[in-house]
Amino acid sequence: MRLALAIASLLILLVHGSVFFQQFFFRWERHQTAYFDQAKSLSKNDTERAALTDRSPRIEQTIVTQFGEQRVDRCITCHVAADDPRFAGHAQPLKSHGYSAALGDKKKDNGTWERRHKFADFGCTVCHEGQGRGLQTHYAHGEDHYWPEPLLGFVTQEPWRKDFLAHLKGKEYLEVGCAQCHTEENFAGTPTIAKGRQLFFANNCYGCHKVEGISDGTLGPNLSEAGKKFKIDYLWESIVEPRANAVNSFMPKFNLKPDEVKALVIFLKSRKGINYTETGLERYKLRLADAAKTEGGPAVAAKTLTGGAELIDKFACTACHKLDGKDGGISPDISYAGLMRDEKWIHDHFRDPRAMMPDSIMPSFRFTEAQFQAMSAYLAGRKTGVPAALAGEALYKEVCARCHGAKGDGLGPIAIYLDPSPRDLTKTSFMNSKPRERFRKSIQEGVPGTSMPPWGKAMSEAQVDGLLDYVEATFVKAKRSGQKTRKVPETNPVAMNKASLERGEGIFVQRCAGCHGRKGDGKGPNSLDILPRPRNLRNAQFVNSVDDRRLFESVLYGVQGTAMPAWIDYGLSQNDVGDLVNFIRGMNQKGRK
Amino acid sequence: MSEPTAVVKKPKTFDRLRVLPQEIWSSIFRHPLPDSDLGRSQTSFTNFFLHIHPVKVDRHTLKPWFTMGLGLMSFFLFVILIVTGILLMFYYVPSTQQAYDRMLDLRGSVAFGTFLRNMHRWGAHLMVAVVFLHMCRVFLTGSYKKPREFNWVLGVVLFLLTLFSSFTGYLLPWDQLAFWAITVGASIAGYAPVVGKQMQFLLLGDTAVGQEALLRFYVLHIAVLPAVMMLLVMVHFWRIRKDGGLSRPEAETAVAAVAQEVPKPKKFGLQGLVRGPVLNAGSSTENSVYSWPNLFMAELFVFVFTLAVILLLAMFFDAPLEEPVNMTHPPNPAKAPWYFLGLQELVSYSAFWGGVGIPGLMVVGLLIAPYIDRGRKGVGKWFAKERLLANTLFVSFAILNVILVIIGTFFRGPNWEFVSPW
Structure with a gap:
């Protein structure tokens, strides 16, 4: 007992000793003492030397109230030589902060510099970020992985992805700090941010994302405060791998070089939703002005452009779409749009893409009506069809493979951005269950409400047949067996009325909602695991384009090669399906959304 | 007439000074370090801090593996928490604007700041665990039986207060961990039927965790709960004495019962007029030793x-100190403090049963346990054979809780899905 008591007491004593030691011998004290000693030896006048002799180590801090919230910066406790030009050649933390004309520092006649951003007024974290209150390197520099703002471009945190680390350092990141006050678009001190802003337009980011004062897209998250919410590793990852943090994101993976990504990251990091220099009233006025500015479109210069071709180029349509030689690798080929669609269709699609294709990811850009008209006229005026020389495999590679994939598996390079997804042409069971005529029609006339356009208007019938032959021979492979003749009514025998709609809704909720969703939008709880995805039954363009016979056949006998079962086996009578068809049709009638 | 003048030798100033320290000493400590049994009794009896102990204590009480000092440990942790807590109060401001900055100051520039916060934090976690273990000890040794039923009830209340104190303290750093843990914890309270939402509102002072909640939690944490706990701890200790010390195996209790019939003193003191179980306090057994030094050394060691x-x-x-609060960016998963993760795990199956039903039943079960289990056998022995059923029930309940907490802590990942910690 006594021995244990003695050991425990000794432990207590030891801990106390070590803690007291830690509390009274700080690293920063050593740095300050070293500074005093060296400054004394460098000093040439006696008063300064005497002053240095009198100084004893203490916590130095700058309290900055001007820039946004109050900041307490104790950085100069260690970096005590920051403002002492004699220490320019020393190692950190006793290195003096450099002077540069770019920072606004002025060289006086006697050869000394005067700082533009005096530390006493600005502190340190306004530009460098990091944690001003900390007195230990680990915390002060924000190496602690919980700290939201580590030293910009200097410190990377432990959980950050190792393959990004090399990109996340560099002086350019410091521009983020500059841009908190210097918000001008082409401020000389922030070239990388200007580049990022330019890329933000060049890659159509503005179409989906809102950034206050710059763009007002609504499809993607609002990035007005992205710099405050996210660390640079997260921003980087979200750009190069959009689905890394949000599995359901449909953000395209743009083909960007690392320095472009870096510029974008720095641009986004500089968006913190506040400008340190402005007052509330100024901010309000700016907001009003911004609203007016974003109304007409992103780039002011583009307002003066009139030609559709120029507009399409300026608005970076080919950052996503394919147009002749330029291919953004994200959205459908619009080279033949002039033949496939009329000018009104193109114009309406510009105004509201989802009115024509309910699940399109194309943003509704807020250009002026005149611009829309010019662009529509330009696209509609392009009347060159698919080269007549192309046929069979070459033709497939040219126009089909982008969506349906070179192997015909429906996994072309842009397939993940299309909803509904392109048909998997290798699913023999599906391909053999439908007559050739139907596929022919799909190619010829397109499938309304989907990204499949009417190719018949851009190529000859022989080319269409050649394509079908190629698909059947290369992907379907198996010989088509005789089509089963099924007893399916041509038109819905059940009259559309309130009672039928109610019965239909009852059956729908019970039988269909698991996959097609309670709202019929194809997003039921089971839909995540199903490929091809359940049909969006609120896609009016599509639903109104198919006849009752096809709906009956799909429900009663299922869709082979998909998860849609033959409901006749599960006890649905023809009258039940009639009610269902009425319910589905009812959802897509005009005036209902 | 010559009378001899009485020579009254005046004590010299020097002599007076010489004995002064000793006088001061003896004015504080009425008795010197004891070397006789009488001295030992008097020392215990006349010292304010020692008189709460009996003069003599049963040998059984002193067996280290009987109590493992868990109750005392809880008390000492409570004391350590009060001391460190008061020191931390000098630096803390319960304001959403300042709280987090104060935490950074504690960590960076306040002398001993980090160390105090660490002590307070780990002390609090440890206290929850130790109080729970103390409860297990009391149950498994059957020590809650008559006449100690009510002290058990007090103990259960103290356990709940400990949890609540720890919970209210969890919010104070005002970081992401605190904010979301309390958001989750408070929403568990909201699952109570009828009054759930009102209770949550009363606790938070708002519909979500914010400035009002921070202030309420602060007041509860630094004033209300410690005061109530201190009072209950005093009653808890007083009852131990009045219920006849710690529990002992039956045979010895029987002896104690005989020894209870002490002939009444002729002069009735206040004690003499009091009847009933109070007399347990006077009982002593043959098998006892003096508290000084046996008990006090043990306590000192604990x-x-x-x-x-x-x-x-x-x-x-x-x-830990995580990011400053970001109300729009919940961590996934947002977890309650670890001791509530068992509940959160249950809540993930059923909001009402997990959040209110089962914990409510558990607490009620604990509170009424001594009134249901009224057998007199198996007191003062670990895992007494006579108490097989009660002990089995209790152990399985305790293990179940621990397992739920472990699952909640280590095996739950984003969206509360099962993940392996390895």
Whole structure:
């Protein structure tokens, strides 16, 4: 007992000793003492030397109230030589902060510099970020992985992805700090941010994302405060791998070089939703002005452009779409749009893409009506069809493979951005269950409400047949067996009325909602695991384009090669399906959304 | 007439000064370090801090493996928490604007700031665990039986207060961990039927965790709960004495019952007029030793041991401090404090049963346990054969809770899905 008591007491004593030691011998004290000693030896006048002799180590801090919230910066406790030009050649933390004309520092006649951003007024974290209150390197520099703002471009945190680390350092990141006050678009001190802003337009980011004062897209998250919410590793990852943090994101993976990504990251990091220099009233006025500015479109210069071709180029349509030689690798080929669609269709699609294709990811850009008209006229005026020389495999590679994939598996390079997804042409069971005529029609006339356009208007019938032959021979492979003749009514025998709609809704909720969703939008709880995805039954363009016979056949006998079962086996009578068809049709009638 | 003048030798100033320290000493401590049994009794009896102990204590009580000092440990942790807590109060401001900055100051520039916070944090976690273990000890040794039923009830209330104190303290750093843990914890309270939402509102002072909640939690944490706990701890200790000390195996209790019939003193003191179970206090058995030094040494050891553990923990492990609160960016998963993760795990199956039903039943079960289990056998023995059913029930309940907490802590990942910690 006594021995244990003695050991425990000794432990207590030891801990106390070590803690007291830690509390009274700080690293920063050593740095300050070293500074005093060296400054004394460098000093040439006696008063300064005497002053240095009198100084004893203490916590130095700058309290900055001007820039946004109050900041307490104790950085100069260690970096005590920051403002002492004699220490320019020393190692950190006793290195003096450099002077540069770019920072606004002025060289006086006697050869000394005067700082533009005096530390006493600005502190340190306004530009460098990091944690001003900390007195230990680990915390002060924000190496602690919980700290939201580590030293910009200097410190990377432990959980950050190792393959990004090399990109996340560099002086350019410091521009983020500059841009908190210097918000001008082409401020000389922030070239990388200007580049990022330019890329933000060049890659159509503005179409989906809102950034206050710059763009007002609504499809993607609002990035007005992205710099405050996210660390640079997260921003980087979200750009190069959009689905890394949000599995359901449909953000395209743009083909960007690392320095472009870096510029974008720095641009986004500089968006913190506040400008340190402005007052509330100024901010309000700016907001009003911004609203007016974003109304007409992103780039002011583009307002003066009139030609559709120029507009399409300026608005970076080919950052996503394919147009002749330029291919953004994200959205459908619009080279033949002039033949496939009329000018009104193109114009309406510009105004509201989802009115024509309910699940399109194309943003509704807020250009002026005149611009829309010019662009529509330009696209509609392009009347060159698919080269007549192309046929069979070459033709497939040219126009089909982008969506349906070179192997015909429906996994072309842009397939993940299309909803509904392109048909998997290798699913023999599906391909053999439908007559050739139907596929022919799909190619010829397109499938309304989907990204499949009417190719018949851009190529000859022989080319269409050649394509079908190629698909059947290369992907379907198996010989088509005789089509089963099924007893399916041509038109819905059940009259559309309130009672039928109610019965239909009852059956729908019970039988269909698991996959097609309670709202019929194809997003039921089971839909995540199903490929091809359940049909969006609120896609009016599509639903109104198919006849009752096809709906009956799909429900009663299922869709082979998909998860849609033959409901006749599960006890649905023809009258039940009639009610269902009425319910589905009812959802897509005009005036209902 | 010559009378001899009485020579009254005046004591010299020097002599007076010489005895002064001794006089001061004896004015504080009425008795010198004891060397006789009488001295031992008097020392215990006349010292304010010692008189709460009996003069003599049963040998059984002193067996280290009987109590393992868990109750005392809880008390010492409580004391350590009060001391460190008061010191931390000098630096803390319960304001959403300042709280987090104060935490950064504690960590960076306040002398001993980190260390105090570590001690307070780990002390609090340890106290929850130790109080729980103390409860297990009391149950498994059957020590809650008559006449100690009510002290058990007090103990259960103290356990709940400990949890609540820890919970209210969890919010104060005002970081992401605190904010979301309390958001989750408070929403568990909201699952109570009828009054759930009102209770949550009363607790938070708002519909969500914010400035009002921070202030309420602060007041509860630093004033209300410690005061109530201190009072209950005093009653808890007083009852131990009045219920006849710690529980002992039956045979000895029987002896105690005989020894209870002490002939009444002729002069009735106040004690003499009091009837009933109070007399247990006077009972002593043959098998007892003097508290000084046996009991006091043991207590000192428990104290030193507890302090050493806390100090070592505080030195080697830093209390977490996450990002400042971001109300729009919940971590996934947002987890309650670890001791509520069992509940959160249950809540993930059923909001009402997990959040209110089962914990409510558990607490009620604990509170009424001594009134249901009224057998007199198996008191003062670990895992007494006579108490097989009760002990089995209790152990399975305790293990179940621990398993749920472990699952909630280590095996739950984003969206509360099962993940392996390896």
